[in-house]
Amino acid sequence: YPMDVIWLDIEHTDGKRYFTWNDNLFPNPIEMQKNISAHGRKMVTIVDPHIKRDNGYHIHDEATRLGLYIKNKDGADYDGWCWPGQSSYLDFTSPHVRQWWGEKFSTDVYQGSTLDLYTWNDMNEPSVFNGPEVSMQKDTKNLEGLEHRYWHNLYGTYMQQATAEGQVMRTKNTQPAPDRAFVLSRAFWAGSQRFGAIW
Numbered sequence: 001y002p003m004d005v006i007w008l009d010i011e012h013t014d015g016k017r018y019f020t021w022n023d024n025l026f027p028n029p030i031e032m033q034k035n036i037s038a039h040g041r042k043m044v045t046i047v048d049p050h051i052k053r054d055n056g057y058h059i060h061d062e063a064t065r066l067g068l069y070i071k072n073k074d075g076a077d078y079d080g081w082c083w084p085g086q087s088s089y090l091d092f093t094s095p096h097v098r099q100w101w102g103e104k105f106s107t108d109v110y111q112g113s114t115l116d117l118y119t120w121n122d123m124n125e126p127s128v129f130n131g132p133e134v135s136m137q138k139d140t141k142n143l144e145g146l147e148h149r150y151w152h153n154l155y156g157t158y159m160q161q162a163t164a165e166g167q168v169m170r171t172k173n174t175q176p177a178p179d180r181a182f183v184l185s186r187a188f189w190a191g192s193q194r195f196g197a198i199w
Helices: 029-037 058-066 095-103 148-170
Strands: 005-008 042-046 050-052 080-082 085-089 117-121 183-185
Touching: 029 042, 050 058, 058 085, 095 148, 117 148, 148 183
Parallel strands: 005 042, 042 117, 117 183
Antiparallel strands: 050 085, 080 085
């Protein structure tokens, strides 16, 4: 059959926690990816900017400890509602947050991933179900203290950049070097074409 990619939406994760797998549905994701790539196909998993507020989820715990989330107007971690329920949103406008995010794509960190696994960044406008116009309040702040109203249109591009740079980082020192990164993004802005495709 004419097919290039198998796409996995959020249900492939463990309870809507990105960088995880549902062990019942995908008991051996590495073997699965190897079988797919052996036929010249690739796999893409969804990774969105909303991080489930769940103590014990390593991404959330680390982002909270390091202070990487967007803040509300009172300075607390922003708490919005998206697919996982209560969620916080990483500040992709910050270079050190983008670096941290990129490191999560390492096959050592993203358990069950291979160099043939690529990424779909969805909901990265950012989308907040209980926010005005289904986004963040305009007075939420990034880590530099700038309000959302100033960087709203850049958020998705910065996330796609961080993801693409993470895919490049994970291939460093591998021989032979794999194909270039592939990141499909729903949100975009001028210059997004440097980091991948949009839909």
